[in-house]
Amino acid sequence: MKNAFSKYIDSLQKNLTLTLEDIDGLEKFKKDSWLREAGGGGLTMIIENGNVFEKGGVNVSKVYGKLPDSMSTMLKATNSDFYACGISIVLHPKNPMIPTFHANLRYFELYENEKLRDRWFGGGLDLTPYYIFEKDIIHFHTKCKNSCDKYDSSFYTSYKNKCDEYFWNSHRNEARGVGGLFFDYCRENNEMSIDKWFSFIKDMGQCILDSYIPIVEKRKEETYNSLNLNWQQIRRGRYVEFNLLHDKGTLFGLKTKGRIESIFMSMPPKVKWIYDFKPEKQSDEEKLVKILESPKNWV
Amino acid sequence: MKNAFSKYIDSLQKNLTLTLEDIDGLEKFKKDSWLREAGGGGLTMIIENGNVFEKGGVNVSKVYGKLPDSMSTMLKATNSDFYACGISIVLHPKNPMIPTFHANLRYFELYENEKLRDRWFGGGLDLTPYYIFEKDIIHFHTKCKNSCDKYDSSFYTSYKNKCDEYFWNSHRNEARGVGGLFFDYCRENNEMSIDKWFSFIKDMGQCILDSYIPIVEKRKEETYNSLNLNWQQIRRGRYVEFNLLHDKGTLFGLKTKGRIESIFMSMPPKVKWIYDFKPEKQSDEEKLVKILESPKNWV
Numbered sequence: 001m002k003n004a005f006s007k008y009i010d011s012l013q014k015n016l017t018l019t020l021e022d023i024d025g026l027e028k029f030k031k032d033s034w035l036r037e038a039g040g041g042g043l044t045m046i047i048e049n050g051n052v053f054e055k056g057g058v059n060v061s062k063v064y065g066k067l068p069d070s071m072s073t074m075l076k077a078t079n080s081d082f083y084a085c086g087i088s089i090v091l092h093p094k095n096p097m098i099p100t101f102h103a104n105l106r107y108f109e110l111y112e113n114e115k116l117r118d119r120w121f122g123g124g125l126d127l128t129p130y131y132i133f134e135k136d137i138i139h140f141h142t143k144c145k146n147s148c149d150k151y152d153s154s155f156y157t158s159y160k161n162k163c164d165e166y167f168w169n170s171h172r173n174e175a176r177g178v179g180g181l182f183f184d185y186c187r188e189n190n191e192m193s194i195d196k197w198f199s200f201i202k203d204m205g206q207c208i209l210d211s212y213i214p215i216v217e218k219r220k221e222e223t224y225n226s227l228n229l230n231w232q233q234i235r236r237g238r239y240v241e242f243n244l245l246h247d248k249g250t251l252f253g254l255k256t257k258g259r260i261e262s263i264f265m266s267m268p269p270k271v272k273w274i275y276d277f278k279p280e281k282q283s284d285e286e287k288l289v290k291i292l293e294s295p296k297n298w299v
Numbered sequence: 300m301k302n303a304f305s306k307y308i309d310s311l312q313k314n315l316t317l318t319l320e321d322i323d324g325l326e327k328f329k330k331d332s333w334l335r336e337a338g339g340g341g342l343t344m345i346i347e348n349g350n351v352f353e354k355g356g357v358n359v360s361k362v363y364g365k366l367p368d369s370m371s372t373m374l375k376a377t378n379s380d381f382y383a384c385g386i387s388i389v390l391h392p393k394n395p396m397i398p399t400f401h402a403n404l405r406y407f408e409l410y411e412n413e414k415l416r417d418r419w420f421g422g423g424l425d426l427t428p429y430y431i432f433e434k435d436i437i438h439f440h441t442k443c444k445n446s447c448d449k450y451d452s453s454f455y456t457s458y459k460n461k462c463d464e465y466f467w468n469s470h471r472n473e474a475r476g477v478g479g480l481f482f483d484y485c486r487e488n489n490e491m492s493i494d495k496w497f498s499f500i501k502d503m504g505q506c507i508l509d510s511y512i513p514i515v516e517k518r519k520e521e522t523y524n525s526l527n528l529n530w531q532q533i534r535r536g537r538y539v540e541f542n543l544l545h546d547k548g549t550l551f552g553l554k555t556k557g558r559i560e561s562i563f564m565s566m567p568p569k570v571k572w573i574y575d576f577k578p579e580k581q582s583d584e585e586k587l588v589k590i591l592e593s594p595k596n597w598v
Contacts, residue, residue: 032575044573055574171553237566244543245553254470254544261575268535269573273566275345275354276331 001117001194002083004130005107006062009087009209010043010175010204012105013060016089017045019209023216028174029058034259039065044262048269054094056263056265059089061258067110068255081111084256086123089208090266097103097155097222099136099177100239101212105201121197122184125208126163127215128177128239129234132287135205137178141298143211147203152191156299157181162170163293169242175292176242177185178213200223210226231285234277238269243267300493301382304406304500305361308386309342311404311504313358314370315388318508319357322515325350328357333558343543344370347568351397355390356564360557367554380410383555385422387548388507389565395531398428398435398476399538400511401565403548404500418473419482420496424507425462426514427476427538429531430502431586435514436477440597442510446502450492455598458482463594468541471516473591475541479510521595530584533576535567542566547574 017029025051035041042061047053067080090135093100103125106118127140141160148155163182181204188194188234242267245248253263279285314587316328327350334340341360346352366379385405392399402424409417426439440459448453461480467474542549542565552562552582578584 027382048574055572057574076513171559235501240539240570241543245538260470264572265574267572269571270532271566271570271572272356273570275347275356275564276560 001106001198002085003197004014006085008051008198008205009060009085009105011045011085013058014043016208016222017047017058019213020047020056020091022051023220024071024211027053028149029131032261034262035188036063036065036257038257039063042259042262044259044265046265049093052093052098052216054092054093055265055269056089056091057262058087058089059262059265062298063087063256063258068254071252073111075110077110078119078299079113081114083111087148088266091212092236092268093216093219093220095222096130096131096228098216098219099127100236100268102126102128102203103208103212105204107201119187120184120220121186121201123162123201123204124159124166124180124182125204125211126167126180126182127212128235130288131228131284132234132291133219136218138298140178140180140211140213146174147207147210148181150194150203152198155183156181161295167242169235169238169246171240171241171245173293174238174289175295176238178291178298179295203295224280230272231279233268233270233272234274235288237273239268240271246286300408300497301384305384305495307497307501307504308359308384308404312342312344312357315507316346316357318345318512319355319390321354322512322519323351326352327565331560333561335360335362335364335556335558336360337556337563341558341561342559343564345564349393350394351394353391354564354568355394356388356561358387358561360385360387360561362557363556369554370440370551372397374409375428375511376411376416376529378410378412379416380413382408385591387565390511391535392515393526394519394521395429395523397515397518397598398426399426399535399567402428402479402503402507402511403406406500415531416484419483420485420500420526421521422500422503423428423458423462423465423479423491424503424510425466425476425479425481426511427534427535428473429587430527433589435517437597438513439477439510442506444598446506446509447480449502450499454482455480460594466541469547470539470540470544471537473537473538473588476538477590477597478594490579517549529571530578531570532567532569533573533588535570536572539570548578 027047029047031206032044040063044057047056062085064083067082073115088104145156159181163179166182168196186197326346326508328344328346332341339362344357361384363382366381372440387403390400404422416532444455458480465481485496
């Protein structure tokens with residue numbers, strides 16, 4: 001499974017970056033391969049200052065070695081090694097009418113005394129808009145739901161709720177965005193063999209393309225002004241706050257001494273913090289804030 | 300002591316904001332007083348889009364109540380209340396040749412079963428330059444040293460080292476800036492009565508003015524270009540990373556449900572994250588990076 005998943009994310013990375021370059025029309029992804037001292041490495045692909053994407057990363061990493069102490073405690077494991085392999089995508093479009101997008105698919109193997117003790121998939125995808133186009137959000141969630149329903153009618157609701165729970169900026173008491181899917185510890189069981197989970201994961205990979213790309217295509221020619229950009233940069237501040245204060249992926253990366261530039265490829269390019277900024281009453285900006293007050297059902 | 304210190308920081312806030320407004324010449328501080336639901340409140344004073352200060356805050360807060368569980372564990376206290384009172388200053392100048400400045404002075408009382416169990420002062424001041432003017436840094440540290448030497452010849456070295464240790468961006472393996480002073484748990488003992496500590500704290504308040512203001516005055520007319528601004532915004536990213544990943548003050552504020560806008564007044568106004576940005580060899584930007592690789596002795 002390790003090898004099969006590893007090959008799959010390599011091909012997904014290639015496929016995604018080609019598709020995104022095609023949409024961007026100006027910039028290409030730059031490749032940066034790196035090695036991790038304690039074991040493994042990765043290939044970071046970055047696009048910057050594009051026509052559509054102000055900054056974006058599609059990062060594959062395959063790391064292994066001794067499980068860090070902090071994680072041993074969490075997983076109740078002793079004398080343990082791990083193998084973690086995944087693809088992460090973060091896209092920060094230039095146009096504030098296009099949402100920021102995040103997704104990742106990952107596979108984890110846990111060894112105790114050199115024997116495989118446990119293995120699972122995880123991942124998800126989610127949308128962080130600056131302006132609300134309800135149709136776009138419904139489209140996004142519908143694609144997510146359809147991909148889930150092929151496997152289990154309970155998956156969508158369960159993973160949608162987990163996503164809302166996870167991407168909650170508790171210090172602001174607001175959602176980071178309008179959610180999507182979040183799943184973790186997807187282990188083989190009576191209903192789902194590990195191969196079936198792998199097939200689910202591949203459908204999620206396809207869902208990344210089917211859910212987000214049409215929104216980019218639809219909104220990339222929308223007009224915007226400097227006030228819209230200002231709002232986008234303020235909201236990106238919330239994105240930074242989430243990633244550095246709450247995001248387990250970022251903290252896992254830092255704890256396992258991952259490559260800092262690859263971890264921080266998720267950071268938005270231009271960000272603002274204005275003291276106590278409040279959008280005007282009845283404005284489009286206020287509409288977003290109200291929607292983020294509590295998770296919504298979109299389908 | 301609670302009342303004396305409380306009065307002192309109110310007057311320091313007034314004094315500092317008037318001095319800073321005078322230097323800025325364009326903008327005035329806006330006042331925002333706030334109440335904390337669980338007890339206490341504060342007065343946040345913010346300057347934005349000034350002639351000299353792009354963003355700055357001078358924040359007084361006086362909060363009290365039941366000690367949060369996480370802190371009870373840390374302080375090995377049960378059934379405890381606290382009173383915490385302090386002034387925080389963060390100044391982000393517009394001109395990249397002027398360093399960002401941070402300082403705070405604080406007083407903490409810990410009660411167990413409603414009886415005072417412990418009390419101490421803490422605080423410090425530190426400098427985060429974007430470009431290195433060695434004379435300015437030496438001036439800053441000399442003022443810090445002189446203020447310390449009045450009390451104990453060991454204070455400067457001890458508090459300077461603590462500052463270097465504290466403002467270490469471990470995930471980047473570099474210093475946040477060029478340091479200053481950091482002191483905590485300053486309790487009465489054979490050498491220092493609580494009144495003498497209070498006098499030390501007041502000298503630190505004076506040191507804020509004497510150490511930083513001359514640097515602002517000296518550098519505010521320095522010319523700069525868009526590349527200097529770009530570098531300033533990239534380096535401000537490191538400031539954000541420190542505050543959200545490592546800063547105990549920020550995390551204390553979030554844990555005690557402090558007022559979010561007052562806690563985040565420390566955030567820089569405009570920030571950039573560029574993938575794997577590296578300054579040119581032999582450039583002024585590279586000079587800064589090299590200096591931040593390990594703490595230096597400036598006096």
